[in-house]
Amino acid sequence: MNRFNNQGDKDTRSGFGEGLTELGRKNKDVVALCADLTGSLKMDTFSKENPDRFFQTGIAEANMIGLAAGLAIGGKIPFTGTFANFSTGRVYDQIRQSVAYSNKNVKICASHAGITLGEDGATHQILEDIGLMKMLPGMTVINTCDFNQTKLATIAISEFDGPVYLRFGRPKVANFTDIEKDFVIGRGELLKEGNDVTIVATGHLVWESLIAASELERNNIKCEIINIHTIKPLDEEVILNSVSKTGCIVSAEEHNIYGGLGESVSRLLSTKLPTPQELVGTKDTFGESGKPSELMIKYGLNKDSIIVACKEVLKRKK
Amino acid sequence: MNEDLKILSQQIRRDILRMVHSANSGHPGGSLGCVEFFVILYKKVLKNDSKKDLNDIFILSNGHISPVYYSILARTGHFKLNELNTFRKINSRLQGHPTNHDGLPGINISSGSLGQGLSVGIGVALSKKINQDNSTVFVLTGDGELQEGQNWEAFMFASAKKVDNIIVTVDFNGQQIDGSTKDVLDLGNLKLKLEAFGWKVFEIYNGNSLDEIYNVMIEAKDSLGKGSPILILMKTIMGNGVDFMMNTHKWHGVAPNDHELEIALNQNPETLGDY
Numbered sequence: 001m002n003r004f005n006n007q008g009d010k011d012t013r014s015g016f017g018e019g020l021t022e023l024g025r026k027n028k029d030v031v032a033l034c035a036d037l038t039g040s041l042k043m044d045t046f047s048k049e050n051p052d053r054f055f056q057t058g059i060a061e062a063n064m065i066g067l068a069a070g071l072a073i074g075g076k077i078p079f080t081g082t083f084a085n086f087s088t089g090r091v092y093d094q095i096r097q098s099v100a101y102s103n104k105n106v107k108i109c110a111s112h113a114g115i116t117l118g119e120d121g122a123t124h125q126i127l128e129d130i131g132l133m134k135m136l137p138g139m140t141v142i143n144t145c146d147f148n149q150t151k152l153a154t155i156a157i158s159e160f161d162g163p164v165y166l167r168f169g170r171p172k173v174a175n176f177t178d179i180e181k182d183f184v185i186g187r188g189e190l191l192k193e194g195n196d197v198t199i200v201a202t203g204h205l206v207w208e209s210l211i212a213a214s215e216l217e218r219n220n221i222k223c224e225i226i227n228i229h230t231i232k233p234l235d236e237e238v239i240l241n242s243v244s245k246t247g248c249i250v251s252a253e254e255h256n257i258y259g260g261l262g263e264s265v266s267r268l269l270s271t272k273l274p275t276p277q278e279l280v281g282t283k284d285t286f287g288e289s290g291k292p293s294e295l296m297i298k299y300g301l302n303k304d305s306i307i308v309a310c311k312e313v314l315k316r317k318k
Numbered sequence: 319m320n321e322d323l324k325i326l327s328q329q330i331r332r333d334i335l336r337m338v339h340s341a342n343s344g345h346p347g348g349s350l351g352c353v354e355f356f357v358i359l360y361k362k363v364l365k366n367d368s369k370k371d372l373n374d375i376f377i378l379s380n381g382h383i384s385p386v387y388y389s390i391l392a393r394t395g396h397f398k399l400n401e402l403n404t405f406r407k408i409n410s411r412l413q414g415h416p417t418n419h420d421g422l423p424g425i426n427i428s429s430g431s432l433g434q435g436l437s438v439g440i441g442v443a444l445s446k447k448i449n450q451d452n453s454t455v456f457v458l459t460g461d462g463e464l465q466e467g468q469n470w471e472a473f474m475f476a477s478a479k480k481v482d483n484i485i486v487t488v489d490f491n492g493q494q495i496d497g498s499t500k501d502v503l504d505l506g507n508l509k510l511k512l513e514a515f516g517w518k519v520f521e522i523y524n525g526n527s528l529d530e531i532y533n534v535m536i537e538a539k540d541s542l543g544k545g546s547p548i549l550i551l552m553k554t555i556m557g558n559g560v561d562f563m564m565n566t567h568k569w570h571g572v573a574p575n576d577h578e579l580e581i582a583l584n585q586n587p588e589t590l591g592d593y
Binding site: 031052053055057058060062063064065066067068069070071072073074075076078093094096097098101102103104 | 375377417418419426427428429430431434435436437438439440441442443444445446448449467468471472474475478479
């Protein structure tokens with residue numbers, strides 16, 4: 001067994017909501033905007049407690065991003081909230097020009113990311129958003145793994161000056177990280193040490209990696225697990241240090257293998273320390289309707305896929 | 319209007335023509351059409367007084383008319399005049415479309431991809447409301463760019479939320495790249511549309527008259543703080559001040575050659591001294 005215990009299933013979006021509520025009470029410069037999904041984003045408490053600092057934009061995401069850029073010009077710290085799909089692809093040009101190129105201190109907070117949005121299907125699930133956001137110069141990209149970490153990240157990004165994309169999800173998942181721990185943007189977290197294979201995981205797949213590692217340990221395969229909550233800037237040092245010990249790596253994410261964490265890791269390793277790698281993620285496909293747990297199995301986004309990938313990559317280890 | 323502002327307007331025309339000629343690219347038509355607007359805005363309307371914490375802000379949405387923007391900024395002391403020489407050239411802060419990315423003083427946001435400035439301006443206005451700051455946000459948009467849907471999201475938002483500390487001016491020259499706005503995608507009766515969207519609408523019938531721009535601006539300012547966002551439909555002539563560039567979309571994004579530059583400059587004799 002690993003030393004991480006599930007403190008009880010909770011959704012990451014509620015971690016965002018709690019973080020935002022806390023920010024509303026302690027930082028008067030924080031403002032929030034939402035495009036008709038206040039309940040889904042868990043922004044209700046902030047909106048009730050701070051009616052003068054909450055802006056309901058209606059179903060108009062492009063305007064929301066522009067408003068946020070303007071609020072940042074006026075010295076505010078705007079947090080925008082909608083689903084990941086409507087937070088990125090729908091408003092890419094608005095983010096690109098008015099936020100990223102203009103270097104505005106806007107926090108784009110995106111719920112219902114990935115396939116675990118579930119029954120609404122492919123129109124609402126996005127598996128391309130990490131790629132879209134990490135390609136924007138100057139954009140910080142964060143994908144948190146549980147409730148506690150999402151709460152801490154929400155607070156941490158308010159203290160960071162610059163545009164941030166914060167990605168989280170819909171379903172209740174294991175809440176296992178330490179709420180007392182500091183959240184440091186850009187720093188990977190070594191969750192478990194091991195010599196045989198490195199697993200770098202982000203978001204919901206961090207917990208799946210921990211379960212996979214426990215099962216592999218029974219086959220005497222010792223995994224080193226790194227939680228990459230910040231995909232950009234990537235913590236290169238923690239990854240290079242780990243693979244210089246293990247000699248092979250698996251990346252795991254609830255995202256297309258095109259453009260996600262796995263590709264960032266490949267870029268790093270191919271230029272600094274060529275290492276056999278397997279990528280766990282969706283294989284250039286859209287999702288579909290279904291229960292989150294069913295979808296994670298069908299699309300290869302669970303502990304079983306991680307176990308298979310670890311065994312595969314070990315075969316190629318020199 | 320006093321003679322100084324007329325002289326400044328003529329000099330800005332020279333700056334625009336020389337910048338676009340030197341870069342052999344850029345957008346002279348819309349820039350020339352908005353010279354008088356920028357002169358009145360920067361010399362008579364925008365109020366900035368750090369002692370009173372008063373900080374009017376201007377957002378340019380139709381970023382392609384950057385030549386007129388850069389000229390007025392340089393000629394009101396935001397940066398040195400000779401920097402105008404660098405327009406659209408490598409290693410310059412004067413990009414083809416304006417940006418704050420490289421730290422050019424006076425620019426608040428990047429624009430060029432159309433239809434975004436209105437939302438940004440409204441966002442600044444919201445921040446001023448939170449701060450109980452009584453200064454005003456000014457936005458300039460083109461008419462063609464009102465074809466972008468984001469503007470209508472923003473129009474709806476501002477009236478619904480009673481954002482009444484903003485004055486948006488539309489440069490209504492009736493031209494866009496592919497032809498007249500009527501032919502490309504008719505905007506219809508903008509005044510009625512905007513009034514239906516809950517905006518208080520003023521009109522400037524001659525947007526190349528310093529006096530008329532000033533008078534309507536003052537009138538519009540008197541309507542601030544009364545629950546409605548304010549918009550001014552400003553009819554201008556694209557290419558104004560250079561006879562062969564006027565009333566045609568052909569000079570929207572084309573630079574004059576040496577001969578055309580000479581003719582154009584002769585129609586706007588040197589006044590304050592070229593950069």
